[in-house]
Amino acid sequence: MEKKALYNLSYGVFMLSTRSGEKVNGCITNTCMQVANDPVRIAISVLNSNYTCDLIKESGIFALSLLDVECSFETIKHFGFQSGRDVDKMKDLTLPVDQNNIPYMGYQACAVISGKVLEQQDLGTHTLFIAEVTDAKLLNENAPLTYADYQNRVKPKKKEIPQDKKIVGWRCKICNYVYEGSELPADYICPICGHDVSDFEPIFEN
Amino acid sequence: MEKKALYNLSYGVFMLSTRSGEKVNGCITNTCMQVANDPVRIAISVLNSNYTCDLIKESGIFALSLLDVECSFETIKHFGFQSGRDVDKMKDLTLPVDQNNIPYMGYQACAVISGKVLEQQDLGTHTLFIAEVTDAKLLNENAPLTYADYQNRVKPKKKEIPQDKKIVGWRCKICNYVYEGSELPADYICPICGHDVSDFEPIFEN
Incomplete structure (x- = not known):
């Protein structure tokens, strides 16, 4: 099996945030797709080692900010390259909140989707959540950032x-x-x- | 809820094919993502009204051809805009087959993934299949076609x-x-x- 063939699956890049009581956190993911219409359902897959994954399992709610082409590497680094177990990623940011009081990206994101988990399944390294979309909003007119674009343009060279x-x-x-x-x-x-x-x-x- | 916010989720474009006994068919989809590593798992969502969906439910196996930037509208039309209930889409094509004898795209595709269904869930309009990747192959060096690129460049204007x-x-x-x-x-x-x-x-x- 050539695992690199799987790299040719196209993805976006997202900031996935959640709240469980007073605990708020967010991480970077690239795995979300719409899986049904009427009613609208999405599926997201989240690394089990992520603190955000633990919090979503507790609260069953999340906001998915669809990062756009203006997203900076600093944003990815802030949410993606450190853990909410060690730092409060939301502390020095002024972010808008969704209907569940979950902070989402008020900048560098073209849309936000609020989700409520209907089912979850542990797949070993990741948990797959199937969620009802409880709200969805367009935030700007920018094109969404693709994972390929992140790899080719946004991520600094080695x-x-x-x-x-x-x-x-x-x-x-x-x-x-x-x-x-x-x-x-x-x-x-x-x-x-x-x-x-x-x-x-x-x-x-x- | 602004359903158009969901349009900002990025996808690829795929030819999803399957075989159930002597019945062979393929359709166009845009919903596949990797959901776990070690072992590798993918999830695909398929319209319940598609004949291909029925056949995957019967056989539990499929091949997903990742269409590339050279994919023509004729290919999308052939597999996407007619039903396998009415025509034999594979009849006049000479396609290679995967380890399960399922035809996949030997042209206009940069990779192919063979999957075996582990679980399925009916979500109303669609069925979500979680599958083990049993084989994966790179086919050429072309970039994958994104759904946005299909909408903007490949699909003919009205x-x-x-x-x-x-x-x-x-x-x-x-x-x-x-x-x-x-x-x-x-x-x-x-x-x-x-x-x-x-x-x-x-x-x-x-």
């Missing part, structure tokens, strides 16, 4: 690794999985989230 | 409607739903498949 530091491992920036060893194979795929080597950063010896 | 004919209804070319009446509202959305007025064709009085 930095050179300093020669004088010894690498002891590689950390996946998406799910924090650690590969132990100095040499990460070029075709390595993260066993947890499926991202490739371009999403891994070196861990240097102390 | 023809003028002849003034001397009386319109008695509108047929959705995607799912065959019929709207009765001469005037189709500009913001009308097909209640079955969710496509907009650009996918409706007029039905003229006999």
